[in-house]
Amino acid sequence: MLRSPSRCVRGWIAAVALIPLLANCGTSTGPAGADGTPAPRTEVTVEPIEATTRLTDTAGVEVSLEERPERIVCLFALCDDILTELGIVPVATNSALLARPGFLGERKAKGVDVIPGGFIAPEVEAILSHKPDLVIGLGDTHGKLAPALKDATTFWAMQPESWQDSVGYLRDVAALTGRTAEGEKAERAFRAKLAAAEKSPSEKTALIIYGSDENFGVATPDTDVTASLFPKLADYPWKSRGVEGSYSLEEILAADVDVLFVETMSFGDTDGTLSQKLAGNPLWGKIPAVREGRVHEVDSEVWAKGRGTRSLGIVLDEATAALR
16 A cells, blocks of 8 residues: 655656656765766665565655565556566556567567556556556556555556666565565666766767657756766756756757757657757757767667666666767
8 A cells, every 4th residue: 555645757748748765875976967066976786675565665655565466567667677677577568668679579578468548548447457466657647546446456656756766666676576686686787887887977968858849858867767877977967947947959059969869759650750850940950969960869668768777777878889
C-alpha cells in the first residue's frame, strides 16, 4: 500500500507533450553543472541490497507487499528497464522499450502483452486481466489509477527526477523481488561506466532537445533524468524554466552549441525527425553543431523514456562517443 504522494516532474512532458537512495558521492570534483558548482565525482562502491517485502522507496513512498511479486505490469519504461536489469520479464507493458536492442529485442518482446489505452490512459480492466502482484507507473501520469487498482493489486507510483533516483528505484525493486545480486551488479556496472566517463569530460557545449515540431523543449539536468548525467560529461549550461518557460533558437545559437542530441517524439505515423523540421528555420543552420554535422538523432525510447541504468548506460556510450 502507498501512503505518500509522488512528486511532479517533466517525465510526463517528455513522454507526451512533444513529447533518494544511495547517492554515495565522494569529495573530489568533476565538470561544473548548470549552476556553476562542481559536480561530485561518482562513487563506484555499491552498498549491499537486502531483500524485503516492505520498504520506503527513494522518493519516500511506502511500499508493502505480502510476498515477493512475480507478476509485474509496467506502465512506463523505467519499470521495463529495471526489470530487464534484474532478469525479470513483465507480464504486460505500456512502452516500446523492451523491443530495443540491448533489452529483450523485437522477437522476445512480442511475447509481452501491451496494455491498450495508450500511455496516458491505460485500461484498468486490461491491467487487472493479467492478475498482477504489482503494477508500477509514473506518479504524475498514472497516479489517478490508484483508486481503481487499490483492492485488486498493489500500485507503485514512481517519480524519477535524476539518475540517482533511477539507481534508487533499481535498488528498491531488487529488494522487493529478491533479485539483490542482480541489482547490485547492475548498479555497480552503471556507476563504473559513469565514473569512467567523467574522468575525461569533453570541453564541448552540449544540448539535448526533444519534441515533434518547432515547438521543441530543452532537457535540463534538474528536470530530466538523462540530462542529469550531462554536467559530468560536457559543458551543459541549461537550467529549467518551469512548465511555462523554454529556450529559443536565438538563445541556443548564442550559446555556441557544439554537439546536439535530438529526441524526436512521434505520435502515430511519423512525418520526419525533429531536426528535419527545424531545418526550415534559418537560425538552425547557423548553430555550430548543425554547421559541423554534429547533430545526433537519438532513440527517444531509450534517451527520453528509459531512464533506468540500462538505458542510461546506452546514453553514456553514445554521448561520450559523440562528444569526443
